[in-house]
Amino acid sequence: MYKEIIRPILFKIDAEKVHNLAIFLGSFLGKTRLSRLMRAKWVYKNKKLENKLFGIKFENPVGLSAGFDKNAQLTDILPDVGFGFMEIGSITAEQCFGNPKPRVHRLVKDKAIIVNYGLANKGAEHIYKKLKGKKFRIPLAISIAKTNDCDIKGDASAEDYFKTLKIMRNIGDFIVINISCPNTGDGRSFEDSKLLEKLLKKIKVIRKSEVIFLKLSPDISNKNLNQIIKLSRKYKINGFVISNLSKKREKLQNDANLKYSGSISGEPIREKSDNLIKKVYKKTKGKFVIIGSGGIFNGNAAYEKIKNGASLVQLITGMIYGGPAVISMINKDIVKLLEKDGYKNIKEAIGKNVN
Numbered sequence: 540m541y542k543e544i545i546r547p548i549l550f551k552i553d554a555e556k557v558h559n560l561a562i563f564l565g566s567f568l569g570k571t572r573l574s575r576l577m578r579a580k581w582v583y584k585n586k587k588l589e590n591k592l593f594g595i596k597f598e599n600p601v602g603l604s605a606g607f608d609k610n611a612q613l614t615d616i617l618p619d620v621g622f623g624f625m626e627i628g629s630i631t632a633e634q635c636f637g638n639p640k641p642r643v644h645r646l647v648k649d650k651a652i653i654v655n656y657g658l659a660n661k662g663a664e665h666i667y668k669k670l671k672g673k674k675f676r677i678p679l680a681i682s683i684a685k686t687n688d689c690d691i692k693g694d695a696s697a698e699d700y701f702k703t704l705k706i707m708r709n710i711g712d713f714i715v716i717n718i719s720c721p722n723t724g725d726g727r728s729f730e731d732s733k734l735l736e737k738l739l740k741k742i743k744v745i746r747k748s749e750v751i752f753l754k755l756s757p758d759i760s761n762k763n764l765n766q767i768i769k770l771s772r773k774y775k776i777n778g779f780v781i782s783n784l785s786k787k788r789e790k791l792q793n794d795a796n797l798k799y800s801g802s803i804s805g806e807p808i809r810e811k812s813d814n815l816i817k818k819v820y821k822k823t824k825g826k827f828v829i830i831g832s833g834g835i836f837n838g839n840a841a842y843e844k845i846k847n848g849a850s851l852v853q854l855i856t857g858m859i860y861g862g863p864a865v866i867s868m869i870n871k872d873i874v875k876l877l878e879k880d881g882y883k884n885i886k887e888a889i890g891k892n893v894n
């Protein structure tokens with residue numbers, strides 16, 4: 540019904556307006572607990588999907604990626620949609636209004652989105668106050684990023700990330716440091732290893748038992764990747780989210796929306812993300828937990844990332860194109876694929892494509 544009736548209507552409306560509508564409805568249904576009525580249809584449970592990482596229990600491996608629930612308005616409804624975990628943000632130290640609109644565009648033929656939000660969010664203090672003391676029904680990840688302000692650079696950038704981390708670190712189950720946001724005003728990410736080390740040093744001083752991931756770009760160079768892995772070993776980073784949006788626009792089909800700036804999600808980045816997951820898993824001999832994201836529209840795509848080394852997967856674009864029922868469909872398909880390969884639990888499949 541979503542693909543045949545709802546999507547054609549939604550896709551006639553500006554993409555950011557539809558996003559805001561989804562947030563409004565999702566937040567309302569979650570708060571009023573009406574979303575619990577949908578659980579029977581949308582939540583799929585199976586022991587084969589369960590995993591425990593860093594003491595955190597994941598009932599299934601499919602999460603919501605950062606960028607959909609920027610201001611943590613959906614934490615009540617997401618467990619009822621069937622997700623195994625959720626990531627909010629990216630959150631920045633100061634409130635960001637983001638880049639000028641329009642800043643989200645669909646590339647329907649490519650099953651992709653051009654994203655140019657520029658880290659629009661209400662800022663760490665606001666989101667912290669809202670979530671303080673709240674219990675969550677599924678694991679929660681906090682994505683933090685640098686405030687989108689070109690005047691914050693160099694050491695001040697490390698300070699800016701650090702401020703957000705200090706505010707948010709007691710909320711949720713793990714932190715993802717988004718060092719690869721492609722859409723900020725200065726057009727730079729935080730993959731510069733000197734700056735990253737400054738931040739990781741600061742974190743080391745105050746760190747207690749926080750579980751910390753770094754989010755990587757699918758466009759990362761080999762040299763940069765090696766530097767980041769080296770730093771991650773030194774500063775005991777727990778894992779990587781692979782990958783963020785891509786700045787590259789190779790092999791896209793002709794579309795009027797290509798005139799807009801921004802970075803690409805969805806099907807065009809699936810393979811790149813798969814390859815990077817495999818590369819990192821191999822280089823690190825599976826020592827870091829990987830969360831795979833990029834172009835997951837079905838169980839096969841999720842399972843490929845798992846066999847390449849991902850312990851968990853995440854998506855946004857797949858849900859926009861496939862509707863919320865896609866989450867249970869992916870989980871059901873993963874179970875079928877695990878059974879076909881003779882695995883009793885998802886843990887046995889992780890990294891099986893890597894030799």
Ligand SMILES: Cc1cc2nc3c(=O)[nH]c(=O)nc-3n(C[C@H](O)[C@H](O)[C@H](O)COP(=O)(O)O)c2cc1C
Pocket residue numbers: 604605606607628629643652654656658682717720754782783784804805806832833834835853854855856857
């Ligand atoms: C509308 C939109 C907004 C996004 N905003 C963020 C963000 O704020 N922080 C972040 O780390 N990634 C952000 N991303 C990237 C996603 O988290 C994800 O890594 C990427 O879209 C690949 O997954 P997908 O192909 O399933 O969408 C955004 C993606 C989309 C589509």
